Amino acid sequence: MSAVSKSLRGATAIVGIGNTRRWNAPGRTPFDQLQEASVLALEDCGLGMKDVDGLFCAMSTSGLPVLNVAERLGVKPRHADGTMVGGASFLFHMQSAMSALVNGLCDVALICYGSNQLTAGGKLASMPDPQPYENAYKPRYPLSSYALAAARHMHQYGSTREQLADVAVAARDWAKLNPDAFVRDPLTRADVLASRMISDPLTKADCCLVTDGGAAIVMTRADRAVDMPQAAAYVLGTGIAISHRQIMAMPDLTTTCAVESGRRAFAMAGVGVADIDHLMLYDAFTINTLLFLEDLGFCAKGEAGAMVSSGAISPGGRLPVNTNGGGLSCNHPGMYGLFTVIESVEQLRGNAGARQVPGVELSLAHANGGVLSSQATAILGTATTL
Amino acid sequence: MGTDSRFDGPGPDAHYLAALQQGRFVLQHCEDCTATRFPPALVCRVCGSPRLAWRDASGVGSVYSTTTVRDRAGDYNVSLVELEGGARMMSRIDGVPVDDVRIGQQVKARIVPGDDPFVVFTLGAPE
Numbered sequence: 001m002s003a004v005s006k007s008l009r010g011a012t013a014i015v016g017i018g019n020t021r022r023w024n025a026p027g028r029t030p031f032d033q034l035q036e037a038s039v040l041a042l043e044d045c046g047l048g049m050k051d052v053d054g055l056f057c058a059m060s061t062s063g064l065p066v067l068n069v070a071e072r073l074g075v076k077p078r079h080a081d082g083t084m085v086g087g088a089s090f091l092f093h094m095q096s097a098m099s100a101l102v103n104g105l106c107d108v109a110l111i112c113y114g115s116n117q118l119t120a121g122g123k124l125a126s127m128p129d130p131q132p133y134e135n136a137y138k139p140r141y142p143l144s145s146y147a148l149a150a151a152r153h154m155h156q157y158g159s160t161r162e163q164l165a166d167v168a169v170a171a172r173d174w175a176k177l178n179p180d181a182f183v184r185d186p187l188t189r190a191d192v193l194a195s196r197m198i199s200d201p202l203t204k205a206d207c208c209l210v211t212d213g214g215a216a217i218v219m220t221r222a223d224r225a226v227d228m229p230q231a232a233a234y235v236l237g238t239g240i241a242i243s244h245r246q247i248m249a250m251p252d253l254t255t256t257c258a259v260e261s262g263r264r265a266f267a268m269a270g271v272g273v274a275d276i277d278h279l280m281l282y283d284a285f286t287i288n289t290l291l292f293l294e295d296l297g298f299c300a301k302g303e304a305g306a307m308v309s310s311g312a313i314s315p316g317g318r319l320p321v322n323t324n325g326g327g328l329s330c331n332h333p334g335m336y337g338l339f340t341v342i343e344s345v346e347q348l349r350g351n352a353g354a355r356q357v358p359g360v361e362l363s364l365a366h367a368n369g370g371v372l373s374s375q376a377t378a379i380l381g382t383a384t385t386l
Numbered sequence: 387m388g389t390d391s392r393f394d395g396p397g398p399d400a401h402y403l404a405a406l407q408q409g410r411f412v413l414q415h416c417e418d419c420t421a422t423r424f425p426p427a428l429v430c431r432v433c434g435s436p437r438l439a440w441r442d443a444s445g446v447g448s449v450y451s452t453t454t455v456r457d458r459a460g461d462y463n464v465s466l467v468e469l470e471g472g473a474r475m476m477s478r479i480d481g482v483p484v485d486d487v488r489i490g491q492q493v494k495a496r497i498v499p500g501d502d503p504f505v506v507f508t509l510g511a512p513e
Contacts, residue, residue, distance in 0.1 A: 133424075133425040136498075136502070136504035137464050137476050137477060137478050138455065139455065144455060147453040148451040148452070148465075151451045151452060151453055152451040155489045155490075197456045198456055199453045199454070199455050199456065200453050200456070246476070247476070248425070248466055248474045253450070253451055
């Protein structure tokens with residue numbers, strides 16, 4: 001372990017979480033969702049808006065989110081970071097916040113997000129990021145990029161549409177245990193296979209939900225975390241990686257740079273895959289879950305499909321994955337990354353109700369951005385893991 | 387201090403488009419390693435060198451991955467085609483039913499002319 005990693009392991013903690021759980025909220029702007037989540041996160045840890053001196057946010061609907069959010073919340077940050085790498089942004093922010101907290105650039109870091117993607121019309125809010133080398137071919141964005149990755153994975157490793165369908169079914173089976181999940185209807189493998197094909201091999205049921213929503217977390221240094229009302233979720237390790245922007249530039253469509261983000265996070269945390277009790281994998285599409293299980297080392301390359309179909313990630317399985325129902329069945333407000341972290345914290349606190357996994361001490365949250373472009377991994381633990 | 391003459395002339399995007407408008411499909415080749423570069427840029431993605439040279443592409447490639455977009459107005463193909471040197475481009479395989487496009491098929495480039503010309507591919511081995 002490098003000296004840098006050693007100084008960061010467990011040095012900071014998530015002490016507050018806020019989740020609006022408003023997946024269909026007409027009349028609310030993305031900033032409304034973000035502000036509500038921020039208030040909830042600060043109340044959760046007994047801090048006030050005036051305590052926040054580190055501000056981290058990214059939005060697809062604002063080119064200057066840090067300015068807009070600072071004004072609305074009345075926050076005067078000493079440190080800020082508006083890194084925008086898609087849905088993984090908030091885990092990039094966690095790494096940035098960790099460094100800023102440890103170095104005294106801020107004392108209370110607020111990482112926040114809000115979206116009205118559903119009530120704005122259901123389309124992914126278009127970002128000012130033209131793709132002139134794709135436009136002529138009219139790929140569905142971002143769906144066709146993930147479909148190309150899925151097709152290549154099927155070609156190279158023999159993964160099947162049935163295995164992809166089983167990812168969606170596992171997510172739904174978890175969602176049924178979560179009263180806050182947006183979709184809790186029964187779902188079978190046959191239902192997924194019969195769902196409308198959009199971009200082969202991905203059907204509508206292979207795609208995440210389109211919802212509204214707001215999320216926020218508060219991070220402090222570990223010494224301060226012990227005095228907070230909720231049990232702290234210590235940040236044991238983080239890792240980020242970027243491999244491309246457009247899918248044509250992804251080096252190998254069957255292997256994401258979660259390999260690198262995961263390796264970095266595990267190295268900092270000083271733990272291995274066998275130590276992880278609970279796992280959140282950003283499932284924008286069913287193929288994501290397979291790729292990240294493999295790339296983070298929870299199975300060999302090409303074997304995630306069989307692992308999922310064995311029931312391993314479903315309720316009662318040996319490796320609980322996406323216990324809130326995931327982006328596929330709980331919520332997906334444009335950029336979902338922060339919700340992976342919030343569910344990890346809920347599980348570490350033992351607050352997850354019917355979906356609670358017994359005895360979670362180490363949870364891994366992994367987020368994805370763009371078209372498998374950016375990857376970020378965070379390993380969180382209870383006080384016993386320090 | 388003046389500008390650096392190594393970067394004079396049209397930028398990579400403009401160069402690529404101008405060539406297509408003249409009926410030429412060109413690719414950047416790194417002069418410090420063997421990589422080809424697509425989409426166009428100022429530096430080699432493999433080694434970081436700014437010494438990239440334009441050469442006519444062979445136009446020969448293979449389907450690296452493929453999807454069919456199911457659209458109300460009609461289904462259409464979107465593929466990633468691997469070119470010489472390992473560069474890949476998003477494109478479309480024309481002249482064959484969408485369900486017959488397969489990973490690994492040999493394809494040849496054709497320029498669709500216009501103000502914004504672009505490259506599509508048809509099935510077939512090099513002549």
